[in-house]
Ligand SMILES: Nc1nc2c(c(=O)[nH]1)N[C@H]1C(S)=C(S)[C@@H](COP(=O)(O)O)O[C@H]1N2
């Protein structure tokens with residue numbers, strides 16, 4: 001091998017090594033992200049008392065649905081997105097909590113934001129979802145720069161101020 005060939009071979013070997021390391025690190029990150037999201041817990045409460053908690057795998061099993069909603073914030077123009085989640089009323093039904101004669105559901109987030117959803121809105125078809133994917137990708141945790149892992153999305157709302165990012169619990173009143 002002449003000198004130039006040796007240099008070329010060394011450069012190629014180094015590049016191959018660097019990309020192998022990058023691929024491995026990426027794989028670890030993806031696995032860690034999936035685990036973080038799979039383990040994320042959502043809590044159901046009845047008048048302030050915790051009655052059930054679900055992780056993402058359990059929530060998905062209740063009845064995963066794709067739906068569209070219009071994200072319209074004070075700083076962005078309205079835009080339709082496809083989300084994936086479970087109707088929030090189905091989670092309460094799964095936990096055996098009767099929704100009859102109740103008044104509202106208070107959804108709370110880790111940043112202290114809370115949204116009160118009146119019962120007629122909560123019970124409507126195809127409306128109040130606990131979502132965890134947007135356009136097929138996990139919404140992601142706040143630490144990852146996401147708006148989840150769970151985000152309450154109200155499919156029929158014209159504006160999105162009644163949605164709830166980083167949602168952690170729902171309390172039926
Ligand atoms: N936890 C939490 N959820 C929230 C908010 C918030 O500040 N904290 N803001 C609301 C408002 S005003 C809007 S328009 C939507 C979308 O906010 P985004 O643009 O940050 O996604 O989230 C809603 N949900």
Ligand SMILES: [Mo]
Pocket residue numbers: 072073074160161
């Ligand atoms: Mo907003």
